[in-house]
Amino acid sequence: MEVVLLPSPEDCARVVADAVAGSVAAARADGPVALGLATGSSPLLAYRELLARHRAGTFPTEGVTGYLLDEYVGLPAGHPESYREVIRREITDELGITAHGPDGSAADPLRAALDYEARLRAAGPVAVQVLGIGANGHVGFNEPGSSLVSRTRVKTLTERTRTDNARFFGGDVEAVPRHVITQGLGTIRDAQHLVLVATGGAKAAAVAEAVEGPLSASCPGSVLQLHPHVTVVVDEAAGSRLTRASYYRYVLAHKLAEQGW
Numbered sequence: 001m002e003v004v005l006l007p008s009p010e011d012c013a014r015v016v017a018d019a020v021a022g023s024v025a026a027a028r029a030d031g032p033v034a035l036g037l038a039t040g041s042s043p044l045l046a047y048r049e050l051l052a053r054h055r056a057g058t059f060p061t062e063g064v065t066g067y068l069l070d071e072y073v074g075l076p077a078g079h080p081e082s083y084r085e086v087i088r089r090e091i092t093d094e095l096g097i098t099a100h101g102p103d104g105s106a107a108d109p110l111r112a113a114l115d116y117e118a119r120l121r122a123a124g125p126v127a128v129q130v131l132g133i134g135a136n137g138h139v140g141f142n143e144p145g146s147s148l149v150s151r152t153r154v155k156t157l158t159e160r161t162r163t164d165n166a167r168f169f170g171g172d173v174e175a176v177p178r179h180v181i182t183q184g185l186g187t188i189r190d191a192q193h194l195v196l197v198a199t200g201g202a203k204a205a206a207v208a209e210a211v212e213g214p215l216s217a218s219c220p221g222s223v224l225q226l227h228p229h230v231t232v233v234v235d236e237a238a239g240s241r242l243t244r245a246s247y248y249r250y251v252l253a254h255k256l257a258e259q260g261w
């Protein structure tokens with residue numbers, strides 16, 4: 001795992017964009033590319049950076065298809081806060097690529113979860129998966145206690161996550177669905193490259209637990225430790241509880257050009 005500690009969220013966005021664009025470019029040489037996208041506020045600056053590069057012609061997306069990590073259950077298709085709509089608005093429409101996700105509006109969400117897992121298997125492996133992390137260590141919508149080998153399924157959100165996400169629903173916690181469909185931690189691990197971005201002090205404990213804590217379902221983000229190609233990009237605030245911070249800075253300062261992201 002590479003941990004990249006940077007001064008500001010803008011610096012993080014540039015490195016995330018470099019890592020994503022690099023993995024997409026490498027995968028495009030071999031054919032169609034599945035690009036894994038996360039919602040939430042953490043990747044937004046990186047998405048803007050990727051859009052700027054796309055407009056400048058340095059991030060071509062022919063042959064690329066987007067795949068979401070998760071979706072709320074029960075929001076009607078086209079609801080502005082459904083993750084499919086959010087990701088279309090934030091990045092995929094302007095990139096000119098299609099975004100697939102679990103069908104949270106399906107009459108049978110359990111079936112919809114299985115269907116999405118099958119679609120991912122058929123399209124995968126995902127070349128690069130963008131990830132954020134919740135303040136309680138969740139990844140996708142895999143709340144603490146999620147099996148580290150879980151597959152796409154329906155989960156029940158914690159009240160903390162519903163409260164955290166109420167800001168997207170006009171501050172109304174009751175408007176935040178209780179159930180979601182999320183890629184499992186095992187599903188996420190199938191991606192070839194995981195790029196996690198976190199900024200701000202509210203994420204410091206979750207980042208430290210995921211990166212340096214024990215491998216445990218109690219911190220779903222710790223599943224990163226089981227993956228051979230992970231780039232964790234954090235600003236000083238989100239990285240403030242990392243005990244090996246000076247080593248991560250040392251590694252970055254002495255990185256070989258050939259190593260890439």
Ligand SMILES: N[C@@H]1[C@@H](O)[C@H](O)[C@@H](COP(=O)(O)O)O[C@@H]1O
Nearest residue numbers: 038040041042132133134140141
């Ligand atoms: N399901 C999403 C996650 O994919 C996201 O990474 C996380 C953090 O969100 P934010 O980046 O807004 O802090 O919570 C949300 O609930």
